[in-house]
Amino acid sequence: MEETTGNGVGRRRIVKQNHVIVFPFPRHGHISPMLQFSKRLISKGLLLTFLTTSSASQSLILNLPPSPSFHLKIISDVSESNVLASLAAYLQSFRAAVTKSLANFIDQALISSSDEEIPPTLIVYDSVMPWVQTVAAERGLDTAPFFTQSAAVNHVLLLVYGGSLSIPPPENVAVSLPAEIALQPGDLPAFPDDSEVVLKFMTSQFYNLENVKWIFINTFDRLESKVVNWMAKTLPIKTVGPTIPSAYLDGRLEDDKAYGLNVSKSNGGKSPIKWLDSKETASVVYISFGSLVILLEEQVKELTNLLRDTDFSFLWVLRESELEKLPNNFLQDTSERGLIVNWCCQPQVLSHKAVSCFVTHCGWNSTLEALSLGVPMVAIPQWVDQTTNAKFIADVWGVGIRVKKNEKGIATKEELEASIRKIVQGERANEFKQNSIKWKNLAKEAVDEGGTSDKHIEEFVQAIVASN
Numbered sequence: 212m213e214e215t216t217g218n219g220v221g222r223r224r225i226v227k228q229n230h231v232i233v234f235p236f237p238r239h240g241h242i243s244p245m246l247q248f249s250k251r252l253i254s255k256g257l258l259l260t261f262l263t264t265s266s267a268s269q270s271l272i273l274n275l276p277p278s279p280s281f282h283l284k285i286i287s288d289v290s291e292s293n294v295l296a297s298l299a300a301y302l303q304s305f306r307a308a309v310t311k312s313l314a315n316f317i318d319q320a321l322i323s324s325s326d327e328e329i330p331p332t333l334i335v336y337d338s339v340m341p342w343v344q345t346v347a348a349e350r351g352l353d354t355a356p357f358f359t360q361s362a363a364v365n366h367v368l369l370l371v372y373g374g375s376l377s378i379p380p381p382e383n384v385a386v387s388l389p390a391e392i393a394l395q396p397g398d399l400p401a402f403p404d405d406s407e408v409v410l411k412f413m414t415s416q417f418y419n420l421e422n423v424k425w426i427f428i429n430t431f432d433r434l435e436s437k438v439v440n441w442m443a444k445t446l447p448i449k450t451v452g453p454t455i456p457s458a459y460l461d462g463r464l465e466d467d468k469a470y471g472l473n474v475s476k477s478n479g480g481k482s483p484i485k486w487l488d489s490k491e492t493a494s495v496v497y498i499s500f501g502s503l504v505i506l507l508e509e510q511v512k513e514l515t516n517l518l519r520d521t522d523f524s525f526l527w528v529l530r531e532s533e534l535e536k537l538p539n540n541f542l543q544d545t546s547e548r549g550l551i552v553n554w555c556c557q558p559q560v561l562s563h564k565a566v567s568c569f570v571t572h573c574g575w576n577s578t579l580e581a582l583s584l585g586v587p588m589v590a591i592p593q594w595v596d597q598t599t600n601a602k603f604i605a606d607v608w609g610v611g612i613r614v615k616k617n618e619k620g621i622a623t624k625e626e627l628e629a630s631i632r633k634i635v636q637g638e639r640a641n642e643f644k645q646n647s648i649k650w651k652n653l654a655k656e657a658v659d660e661g662g663t664s665d666k667h668i669e670e671f672v673q674a675i676v677a678s679n
C-alpha cells in the first residue's frame with residue numbers, strides 16, 4: 212500500500228509494511244551519520260524507528276520535524292559517568308543493560324500490529340555493537356551493520372581481527388596491505404599503550420558478520436575505490452556516504468540543513484555564523500577537535516601561542532571543560548581576530564565562504580564534511596582511526612597537510628604555523644583547493660540520483676520491499 216506526504220523530511224512515498232529499526236552507539240559521531248542514513252531511507256519510502264539510549268537522550272536532543280515515517284524510541288542503558296574510570300567496565304555493563312532492554316523492545320514491537328505500529332523486519336545496527344546481531348536474529352529480524360569509519364580503517368581492522376596484522380606491527384616498517392595501501396606504522400590506527408580495550412572494541416566489529424546480507428559503510432566508492440573493491444570480494448559491503456545533511460550535497464531532502472541533533476550548549480549568545488559573515492572570503496582558520504578529544508595542556512599552549520603571535524583570524528570550537536586550559540587574558544588579547552565557541556553547526560561553518568582551512572583531529576565525520584564542502588585540512592590526528600584518515604587526507608586525496616609532531620606528540624606552534632601557511636598561501640595552496648573541489652563534486656555525485664551511494668540505498672529499500 213502506498214501513499215504520499217510532504218510532511219517531515221520531504222515529499223515521499225510511504226510503503227506500508229516496510230519498517231526498519233536503526234540503532235547507533237550512543238555517541239555523537241555515531242548517531243549523526245546513522246540519522247542521516249535514516250533520513251535517506253525514509254525519503255525512499257521506509258517506515259523507520261530510530262533507537263537511542265537513555266544516556267544519549269540526556270545530552271543529545273533530536274531536533275527533527277515531525278514525520279509519520281519516523282519514530283524515535285529510547286531504551287535504557289547505563290550512566291556514562293564511569294567511562295573514564297574504566298572503559299572496559301562501562302562497555303560490559305552497557306552491553307548487559309542494552310541486550311536486555313533491546314530484547315524487550317523488539318519483543319514488544321513484534322507483537323504490536325496496529326496500523327500505527329507495523330512490526331519491524333530488519334535492524335540496521337552500529338557495527339561497534341556486534342552483539343545486537345544475536346539479539347535481533349534470535350527474534351527473527353534481519354540484520355545489517357553500519358560502519359562509521361572509513362573503508363581503509365575497516366580494511367586494517369579486519370586484518371587485525373583475522374590475525375594477519377598486529378598493531379603496532381612487530382617491526383617498525385611500512386605495511387603493504389592487500390588493497391595496495393602502504394602504511395607506515397604511524398599511519399595505522401593508533402591505540403596508546405593503555406588502550407587494548409579500545410583495540411578490542413574496534414576489531415570486534417567484524418564479529419557476527421556471517422549472516423548479514425548488507426554491510427553499510429559511510430564512505431563513497433570513488434573516494435576509496437581500491438579498498439572498497441578489495442573488501443567487496445568477501446563481504447557484502449555497500450557504500451552509502453557521505454552522510455552529511457543533504458542541503459550541502461544533492462539538496463534532494465527537503466529542509467535537511469543540519470544533522471538534527473541539538474547538543475545542549477549555548478555559546479553564551481555568540482553566533483559563529485554571524486561572526487563569519489563579518490569576515491572576508493577565505494580569511495578564517497576553523498579549528499575543531501570533534502566531540503571527544505581532550506587536548507593535552509601543552510597542545511593547548513602551542514595553539515594559543517600560535518593564535519596570539521600570528522595574524523590569523525580564527526574560529527575555535529573548544530568544549531567548556533577545555534576552557535580552563537587557556538592562558539590568562541587569551542580571550543581578551545585575541546578578541547579582535549578570534550572567536551571561541553563551545554559548539555557550532557560544523558557543516559554550516561565549513562560551507563561558509565570566510566573559512567580558508569580546517570585544523571582538524573581528522574575524526575571521520577569531520578573529514579567527510581571537509582571533503583564534501585571542499586575545505587583543505589591541517590591534520591592533527593590524535594588516536595584510533597584519525598591517524599589513517601590523516602594519511603589519506605595528505606597523501607591519497609591531496610587535500611591537506613599532516614602536521615609533524617615533536618617527540619612528545621605535540622604539534623608545536625612553528626609546525627602549526629608553517630602548515631597553515633602552506634595550505635592557505637603556499638606554492639601548493641591552489642592544488643589543495645582544486646583537489647578539495649574535485650572531491651566535493653564527487654561526494655555530491657555519489658549521493659545524488661543514480662550515484663553509487665544513492666543506488667546502494669535504493670537497492671536496499673527495494674530488497675526490503677520485495678521481502679515483505
Ligand code: UDP
Nearest residue numbers: 240501502503528554555557574575576577
Ligand atoms: N561537530 C559539530 N560542531 C562542533 C564540533 C563538532 O557539529 O562544534 C560535529 C561534526 O560536524 C562531526 C562530529 O561533531 O559531525 C564529530 O565527529 P568526528 O567523527 O569528526 O569526531 P568525534 O567527535 O567522533 O571524535
